[in-house]
Amino acid sequence: MEPGLSVQYDGRKNYVLQQEVYTYSIGALACEYARLTPFALREIVLSCKYRKSKVTRHFIVQSLEEIRIACMERFGPVVSVLLVAELFDTIRKLTELSKTESERYFEDFNREVSKDSIRDYILSEEKCKLFSMDTVGDIFNYAYYVFSVNYLVFKASFLEVMKAIEAEHGADIEVDERILHTFFSMYGECFEWQKIDYKVMNIDGKFASVFTIQNSISLLLFEIAHLIESGTTINKCKNCGYFFVPENRSDTIYCSYRAPQNKEKTCQEIGAQVTRREKEKTDFFTREYRKAYMRLQMKIRRNPSRGDRRVMLEQMVKEAKVVRRRVKAGEMNQEEWENWLQKFC
Numbered sequence: 001m002e003p004g005l006s007v008q009y010d011g012r013k014n015y016v017l018q019q020e021v022y023t024y025s026i027g028a029l030a031c032e033y034a035r036l037t038p039f040a041l042r043e044i045v046l047s048c049k050y051r052k053s054k055v056t057r058h059f060i061v062q063s064l065e066e067i068r069i070a071c072m073e074r075f076g077p078v079v080s081v082l083l084v085a086e087l088f089d090t091i092r093k094l095t096e097l098s099k100t101e102s103e104r105y106f107e108d109f110n111r112e113v114s115k116d117s118i119r120d121y122i123l124s125e126e127k128c129k130l131f132s133m134d135t136v137g138d139i140f141n142y143a144y145y146v147f148s149v150n151y152l153v154f155k156a157s158f159l160e161v162m163k164a165i166e167a168e169h170g171a172d173i174e175v176d177e178r179i180l181h182t183f184f185s186m187y188g189e190c191f192e193w194q195k196i197d198y199k200v201m202n203i204d205g206k207f208a209s210v211f212t213i214q215n216s217i218s219l220l221l222f223e224i225a226h227l228i229e230s231g232t233t234i235n236k237c238k239n240c241g242y243f244f245v246p247e248n249r250s251d252t253i254y255c256s257y258r259a260p261q262n263k264e265k266t267c268q269e270i271g272a273q274v275t276r277r278e279k280e281k282t283d284f285f286t287r288e289y290r291k292a293y294m295r296l297q298m299k300i301r302r303n304p305s306r307g308d309r310r311v312m313l314e315q316m317v318k319e320a321k322v323v324r325r326r327v328k329a330g331e332m333n334q335e336e337w338e339n340w341l342q343k344f345c
């Protein structure tokens with residue numbers, strides 16, 4: 001079987017088949033993959049043990065395994081498996097070339113990418129700013145470059161499809177029709193871009209459809225088709241800003257990935273804290289406001305001839321609506337709303 005992300009899909013869930021089985025909702029594979037910034041992989045790719053070695057099958061396989069394990073820990077199964085599959089595919093194609101062919105290839109390629117910012121980033125630590133396949137490190141630099149470019153195509157398409165879905169739900173967003181057109185053409189005339197292998201397998205005594213997704217864009221094609229078919233909701237996390245598939249309630253606003261500001265907590269946990277703190281703040285405001293309101297009411301009752309106080313009370317009630325909203329949103333601190341309240345004492 002071709003290397004790639006093996007997914008058993010039963011129409012409701014995706015089961016990623018690795019040493020263990022990981023269950024994902026429809027759309028959640030693409031959402032997890034879209035959380036990656038390919039630059040975050042540099043440290044892992046550049047720290048491979050055999051970088052300085054000559055290119056041999058053994059060192060390539062060892063390095064791929066090293067990358068897979070490091071990525072699994074940091075980014076989970078989707079990123080680690082797809083990254084390794086793409087690196088492997090690129091390296092395999094290179095090693096099929098003869099020496100003359102590969103030299104000619106890199107000569108052209110280096111000329112083509114001489115002003116490319118991704119190239120600059122990947123080769124910034126290298127003395128020689130050219131791609132080649134002289135050492136294991138060189139070959140991985142090149143494969144990492146190819147992966148990054150492919151990943152950026154995935155990400156741009158993913159974001160555009162998300163925008164198109166939001167626009168469909170009435171959001172005022174402009175979508176890039178060209179990107180969408182290119183993407184959706186891969187379901188039609190450009191279907192050969194799809195690198196998805198299909199096998200029928202007997203798993204625990206039952207026949208199952210197992211798809212092996214071999215590159216980034218194929219993952220998106222696989223997921224978007226099922227997303228549209230199933231009408232799955234995708235939300236944007238209010239804490240980290242990444243898209244996610246809500247597990248239970250479709251109005252969930254926080255994802256369950258690790259929060260960027262505190263890796264020990266999930267966005268959901270951070271979200272619950274924020275909500276609690278907001279509530280505490282508004283509760284305190286409400287108590288103080290009520291006291292001030294009652295005091296003013298008492299004054300009016302004691303001295304009904306003072307019409308100015310009635311006007312004041314009306315004003316207070318009117319302004320309080322705006323103030324409460326601003327306190328809740330964290331736009332007004334305690335000192336500010338206390339000053340506001342002072343006006344009516």
Ligand SMILES: [Zn+2]
Binds near residue numbers: 241254267268
């Ligand atoms: Zn989040």
